[in-house]
Amino acid sequence: MSNVLRLAIVDPNDGSRESLKSMLLGMDTVWLEAECSRYEFFTDVVGQTTPDVGVVSLDADNEKAIELITKLSASHPDCALLAASSSTDGHLILKTMRAGAREFITLPITSEDLTSALERVGRQKFGEGDSKTRACEMIAVAGATGGVGSTSIAVNMACVLATEPGTSVALVDLDMALGDADVFLDAIPDYTLADVAQNISRLDIQLLKRSLTKHSSGLYLLPRPVELHDADVINADSLRKVIGLLKASFTHLIIDLSKSYSPVDMAVLQEVDHVVLVTQLDLPCLRNVVRLMMSFEETEGLKEKTKIVVNRAGLDTGGISLKKAKETMGRDIFAQLPNDYRTMVEVRNNGVPLITQAPKAGITHAVRDMVNKIVCDLPEEGGEGEGKDKAGDSKGVWQKFWPVGQKK
The missing domain is CATH 3.40.50.300 (P-loop containing nucleotide triphosphate hydrolases)
Structure with missing residues (x-):
């Protein structure tokens, strides 16, 4: 039986946030623990809900989003970070991964691609020997x-x-x-x-x-x-x-x-x-x-x-x-x-x-x-x-x- 990943997402854009939220709610292998519309509040949200995965949308403000990823990767290393953006710029992707993101997904994303990305994150997080697995x-x-x-x-x-x-x-x-x-x-x-x-x-x-x-x-x-x-x-x-x-x-x-x-x-x-x-x-x-x-x-x-x-x-x-x-x-x-x-x-x-x-x-x-x-x-x-x-x-x-x- 697959592990259930608990997710929290942040995206100041209501439209893209609702679209991603709707897709996540239709997946049996994830549970949407929290959503946030402000980058500056997301660190507190992660601290309170302790999700397995934090999904950060970059499009509203690339610099603020990357700064948030850097901060979260240092303060909450157990939370795997997944970055999402409509941009395919190689420099942006490299900068985001260096900040601490585990995966980079391009928006709009299909449910199959999202599932694959989350499965990769899950394998990293719940791999053999991980004592903190949430397997049920x-x-x-x-x-x-x-x-x-x-x-x-x-x-x-x-x-x-x-x-x-x-x-x-x-x-x-x-x-x-x-x-x-x-x-x-x-x-x-x-x-x-x-x-x-x-x-x-x-x-x-x-x-x-x-x-x-x-x-x-x-x-x-x-x-x-x-x-x-x-x-x-x-x-x-x-x-x-x-x-x-x-x-x-x-x-x-x-x-x-x-x-x-x-x-x-x-x-x-x-x-x-x-x-x-x-x-x-x-x-x-x-x-x-x-x-x-x-x-x-x-x-x-x-x-x-x-x-x-x-x-x-x-x-x-x-x-x-x-x-x-x-x-x-x-x-x-x-x-x-x-x-x-x-x-x-x-x-x-x-x-x-x-x-x-x-x-x-x-x-x-x-x-x-x-x-x-x-x-x-x-x-x-x-x-x-x-x-x-x-x-x-x-x-x-x-x-x-x-x-x-x-x-x-």
Whole structure:
């Protein structure tokens, strides 16, 4: 997943500033943090907003703009400077680059050229070994059916991450109708996903964080809308803008999907780095896993980043064996979470996460191990499932799934 660059721009010319602003707002990989119409105020703007990139337009006054670039490169070396001008004069370009600009773009500029320039700046700023990277790792948690515990897993994964040093974590409840992440955290939110989506053009990072509900673990929650009809204001485009701002604000983003796999859910699945697909070892769940994985093949990269997690493992109900489940799905199981009904009922009813209510419980350790395995990008235990997935035939797997005699 690409890093999100936070930008601030200065241009005394209203027309060219609005044109550049409009282009930036249409890009998913950048967030416009601030705009300024006076060269003399821009140093303070950069100091207050600490953007990754400062875009300085030269056309209003070349000398003042170059002086500003010189000053900013000395006072704010972490802010990469990008100069913009309608002039192609070689002397001006050389003088600007010597003042400290990383890139020089010629106006008017196409979105493709602007994207290329920002990508080059991003590679310089977020290159390997840069400890100040703002990369955000995104994890979607989905269920093979309702009631498998995907919300409880999403909430507790998020709380575990939030307690780790150096992390800032947000949890988004995308079950528009019946989401209950706020119940698991005993939270009474002031604002919801609908509020943020409707006001995204007016929000900056500070206002966004004040709009979220902060939990004692350090986790920030963006809950589902209060009224059912409020979900109508949230579509794939508005959600991408919300996610863009969240990516610029947090190191980790956990998204609890609905069970409808709507266009909004599918848009999220395309954006995230990891998909945790929660299932149980019973026939309806495994059937849905096979169906979902077949559908995921239609989206490039989605199947490969999906990790199957068995919840309530060890539940003695005469269900399907772990070995048979692997054969049926044609994939290995990424993690297993033990069945601990009493502990999970307590944490849900008390609105307290596992790490607080039962820090030494086996289920808590299992969740922490799973989070570390995902975030640290450790190799999966046992690779035979991946080999089967690559070699197996989707149609054959589907046909083998149905016979009753083979389900146990």
